Amino acid sequence: MKLGYPCINRSIGCTANSTFRLKSYSKERLLSTVQNNLDCLQKILEWNVEHGFLFFRIGSPLVPFASHPICKIDWVKHFKEQLKSVGDFIKKNKMRISMHPDQFVLINAKDKRIVENSKKELEYHCKLLEAMGLDSTAKVMIHVGGVYGDKEESIGRFIRSYRKLPAFVKKRFVIENDERCYDLKDCLMLSKKMNVPVVFDKFHHECKNNGESVKHGLMLAKKTWKRKDGLIMVHYSDQKKSARKGSHSEHIDLRQFRNFIGQTKGIDFDLMLEIKDKEKSALKAIGILKKLKYFKS
């Protein structure tokens, strides 16, 4: 198991998600922002290695406006050396990387422009991982998308749209069960038709399922990951107390975390802790896993 947290580390004093307003776009602004983001990403990765976190999600704004028509710069070429150097650090330390484009990426949208923008955004994410020299175990995950009042039709659009994606996107493309529209069962069905792996989100599964236990759900999803895809990625969070259903908890609940680890004993997976306080909870979780001999102390 590799353990990680998404996008942000608040103990370092820099962010790899720095961006700016579209209005203030300039070539110089873009280059200096990306430079800053890459420098900080390297620092976060170093901190992660020191603290035993070998799984990390890189935030989408690493290259702001990368998929927007305003961006004419060949950033892959411009940051070639540095991207490769970050990638080499990741490989040297046997780290696992994922990315998760945001809610605007909907390849099953009815509006063709939304699909086209989504495709561009997916291409940006994959180009970035490619430029770092990472293999097909570095994944880019999205939810299936909207229902638009007709789930069958929307699923059909999803499959047709996926088939048109370029190969370098397909090789990293992964779907994740969400808490409202497309649950594990839907994702497994799509996985069978499209031959894509399924991220198992434990919290979303608790919100919406078809009676499968967490352990059984995880094992079903695990089968969708082939050798080239690497170990299954699992997302972990809990329900925030006295908040509406689906909102992620602020801090990790150690009793529930121990319970989850107990339930899934004997199954190997890479675990992403989607807790709002990020590395703070991740440190608590790794403490528990060290005691249980999942990791060396």
Added chain:
DNA sequence: AGTTGTCAAGCTAGT
């Protein structure tokens, strides 16, 4: 220096 409204992009369910 600290506070507050706003930001490229969309959808769903809860209130």
Added chain:
DNA sequence: ACTAGCTTGACAACT
């Protein structure tokens, strides 16, 4: 009808 929630955080214009 409205808006929180989703990886919401971080920028930028205002006190």
